[in-house]
Amino acid sequence: MSKEPIYRRLPIYYGWIIFLMSVLTYLFMYGLRYSMGVFFVPLQDQFGWTNAMTTGAVTTFFLVYGLSGIFVGRLLERIGVRKSMFVGGLLLGSGGVLSSLVNDLWQLYVTWGVIAAMGASILYILPNMILARFFLKNRGKAIGWSSIGISLGQAVLVPFAAWLILIYGWRLTYVLLGSLVLVVVCFLGYLIFRESPESIGLEVDGGKQAQGENATKTGNDWTLREAAATNVYKLMNVSYFFTVGVIISLLTFVVPHIIDLGIDSLLASSAFGMIGVMSAVGSFIFGIISDRIGRKYTIIVCATGITFSIFISTIIPSNITMLYAWATLYGLTYGGLPEQYATIVADYFGTKHGPSLFGIIFFTGSLGGGLLPLIGGYLADLTGNYYATLVFLGFGMCVAVATILPVKPPRRRVSPVRS
Structure with missing residues (x-):
């Protein structure tokens, strides 16, 4: 039985469902990413690390985060959208969970600065570009509005992480936040994201036409x-x-x-x-x-x-x-x-x-x-x-x-x- 009637019978265009998943992806990705600052004090208190030592993990994260962007397109071409999103969520989530086990500084550099950073790079680039495939007339709205998830991540998950550290300690907080990414981004993202509207029998924008500068073929x-x-x-x-x-x-x-x-x-x-x-x-x-x-x-x-x-x-x-x-x-x-x-x-x-x-x-x-x-x-x-x-x-x-x-x-x- 063809999948086409299922997607066409939905009350809204499926691209907007992918948009909502993109907002959630950014919420959890940036929430975990920006929460790193609230982990600094407990890490420094327990291990005696300096600001420069802990900030080095963030610097490593940023460098790997940017460098990994070069290879995201190749990953997508090899394994497709859904598997790529799964890999991104797996790397970021497992990087967070593994950070709960660190006892030496180099371990933090690997778990957060390398593993989590590669996942974050995938999870930033792909949702934007997949939304671009599903939208033309409303492309600016879909991609621009998805970044509201970034603001929500800062506003919600960062203070939530600080509260969790206060109540449960930094190790369990890493596990909880990393697990949230694994559940929401990996599994829910794998279920929702699709390659393109054509792959599920739909048209770009649900069949609406764009005009002007934005109407590139x-x-x-x-x-x-x-x-x-x-x-x-x-x-x-x-x-x-x-x-x-x-x-x-x-x-x-x-x-x-x-x-x-x-x-x-x-x-x-x-x-x-x-x-x-x-x-x-x-x-x-x-x-x-x-x-x-x-x-x-x-x-x-x-x-x-x-x-x-x-x-x-x-x-x-x-x-x-x-x-x-x-x-x-x-x-x-x-x-x-x-x-x-x-x-x-x-x-x-x-x-x-x-x-x-x-x-x-x-x-x-x-x-x-x-x-x-x-x-x-x-x-x-x-x-x-x-x-x-x-x-x-x-x-x-x-x-x-x-x-x-x-x-x-x-x-x-x-x-x-x-x-």
Whole structure:
């Protein structure tokens, strides 16, 4: 009996079910990932490790996380979507569970810095690119809104992890969080994710048609070699390098800068929380906007907003009202930006090789996320404050805008026909 009638009889388009699973995936993946900070104190207390020693596990995680992105597309081509999602959940979940057994620092570097990081890389790239296969008219909404799961992970699972550590200790907390990932992402994800709408007898967007810049033909799939030869793809890489580098740096330095202004550390941290809340709002709003004005212009609007917010942060007074106004501006534009790059890759180069194409861009962004905070930290140490760092980051965001401005849908070169 054909599966087609089953999916067609559902009250909603199956792509939205995959969207909900993507939100859950990001909730648990980022919840576990961002919870690492709350494990630092109990690990340091028990083993006598320094901040530098425990932070090294996070640095290792970030490097492996970015490098693994290069290979996600190949994994998908070899074993398919469902098995790839299962592998990603298995690596992240088991990395968390195995971290409960560590007694030496190198073990934490392996379980969290390598095993969990490889799984997290798979679980970030694949949901976005699978959603791109199921949506065209509503692609911006589906991919943009899925990142709300990231905000939920920060808001829900991180404090939940802190509570679990307080009640049950860090070892059992690792087991519980890792097990949640195994159950939800591995098994539920394997049951729900599908290769494409065509594989289950459906059409993209449930049969609805897209218009304008976003209406790239679904059959217009570029290979990695073809795309890499275009200036468009190269400019996307440069823009994403600075976008991720600036965002990671700002999230690193903004709270210390606010405290240096004379604002209470608790209020400074609450502003950071405001950024998380507004980023979820920004994901929702700019998901809608991108389907109307296109990904390129959405990136320009959001990146310009972040640029203004960075330069404003250099002159912001020691005033809590102004601080929250700044956090609102930055949070809104930050929430609407990163996922647009995955969307524009699918729009311009198709979805067949999307995971490989975005995997390279993802790796480039990770390089920016590793390098720019180092430069920003050096400038802060050199000057004794964060003003030079913020100015540097503001100009870095200007580069992100400047390199996305000339981007337009690429055209394949047609070899001349010899008579």
